[in-house]
Amino acid sequence: MVTITNSTAATTDTIRIATVIPHPSSLSYTTPQTYIEKIKISALNPSVQGNPTVYTVDKPLPAGLTLNSLTGSITGTPTKAQDFTNYVITATNSTGYDTFTISIKVLIAFPEIDYPATGVFKQGVAVSFKPVVVGIVDIFAIDSLLPAGLSFDAKTGLISGTPTWPAKPRTYIITATNSTGPGLDSTTITVLEDVNYDTDKDGYTDIVEIGGDRNNPVDTDKDGLPDYNDLDSDGDEIKDEWENDLNYGGLPDCDHDGVDNRIDPDACDPVAFQGISPNGDGKNDYLVIPGVMRTTPNTLTVLDRGGNIVFEAKDYGNNWGGETNRGNPILAGDGLLPDGVYFYILDYNDVRPRVSTYIYINRLKK
Known part of the structure; x- marks a missing residue:
């Protein structure tokens, strides 16, 4: 109420006054925002007038974020990856409002991998060693070569x-990577x-074939394959297992020179063997005559009891397993000779004495 007065009189009037809250203005957030899945974000607060x-x-x-x-603060831990998405945020009071658009992207989380801390394996025993993985992995990598x-x-x-080879304990670093970055873990393998x-x-x-120095295993025939991984250690065209199994009539050192047949390239005198069991078990399946492949030319002839030739081969390769190559119609079904006694002649063309003896085929024998 306002009163105006002079010497003779006074008059009054009423004036009404009010203050008004300003409406929000200049609303803004820092944008764009890129977050990582499963990692808590720092609070994102607005700037605003009013x-x-x-x-x-x-x-x-x-998902995982709240307003x-x-x-107006945005907080939380995003739980699901997404591409950039726009969100319109409105700030309001009794007199009005203002809006702002913020863009948010959520990246896939760094992968988490967990290998067993140690793996103790045994030479010759198959293994399978797999990590527990959390998240998405595009590619795995390991820092060095694993044991053989x-x-x-x-x-x-x-x-x-x-x-296939013993190995001392060694720690390997494995990296799992996706578009966000790498996750790491380690494991020790023995x-x-x-x-x-x-x-x-x-x-x-x-142990026998390697020799005294595991780091420099023996390679008898110098062919680049160490003896422990060479089927014919001495390069004499006779497999080690044959020299071991046959033992040249009970002689592990057929020429008595102090060197085992397996690592002695010297050819032994022919030995006539009287039986094979070609049943596919990998043992005694073929007529093996030590030294035959190192003494050529030669001819092997196999005859039945009636004197008929049932098999013949030039430069015999220790590979006859009881079949015929003479086209006998009686054997047309599978080409295999019946079990029984046969005779064979190995002719060395006068370079060595001719071998002539019998052989018995028995497919039931183990």
């Missing part, structure tokens, strides 16, 4: 195979030696 009383957003924020309706016989799958992180392990399955253990 005094908003409520904040709203036009659609749900990325505080009183302060083991392999690493870059798609799955699987360590598998059959270790391969224990099996004293009976035979890499080339020739009847001689690796």
Whole structure:
């Protein structure tokens, strides 16, 4: 109420005055924002003029994030990856509002991988060693070569195979990578030696064939294959397993020179063997005559009891397993000679004495 007065009179009037809250203006957030799945974000607060009383957003924020309706702060931990998406945020009070558009992207989380801390394997025993994986992995990598016989799958992180060589404990670093970045883990692998392990399955253990220095295994015939992994260690065209199994009539050193037949390239005198059991078990399946492939030309002739030739071969290769190559109509079905007694002649063309003896085929024998 306002009163105006002079010397003679006074008059009054009433004036009504009100103050008005300004509507929100200049609303803004830092944009764009890129977050990583499963990693808590730092609070994202607005900048605004005026005094908003409520904040709203036009659609749900990325999974795991929330908008505080009183302060406008965005907080939380995103739980699902997504590409850039626009969100319109409105700040309102009793006199008006303002809006701002923020763009948010959520990246796939760094992969998490967990291998067993240690893997103790045995030479010659198959293994499968796989990590527990959380998240998406595009590719796996390992920092160095695994022990011999083991392999690493870059798609799955699987360590598998059959270790063929002992290995001291060694720690390997494995990396799992996606578009966000790498995840790391480590594992220590040991391969224990099996004293009976035979890499080339020739009847001689690796310990015997390697020699005294594991780092420099013996290579008798200098062909680049060490004896422990060479089916014919001395290069005499007779497999080690044959020299081991046959033993040249019970003689591990057929020429008595102090060197085992397996690593002695000297040809032994022919030995006439009287039986084969070609049943596919890998033992005694063929007529093996030591030294025959090193003494050519030669001719092997096999006859039945009636004197008929049933098999003949020039420069015999220790590979006759009881079949015929003479086209006998009686054997037309499978070409295999019936079990029984046969005779064979090995003619060395006067370079060596001719061998003439019988042989018995018995497919039931083990």
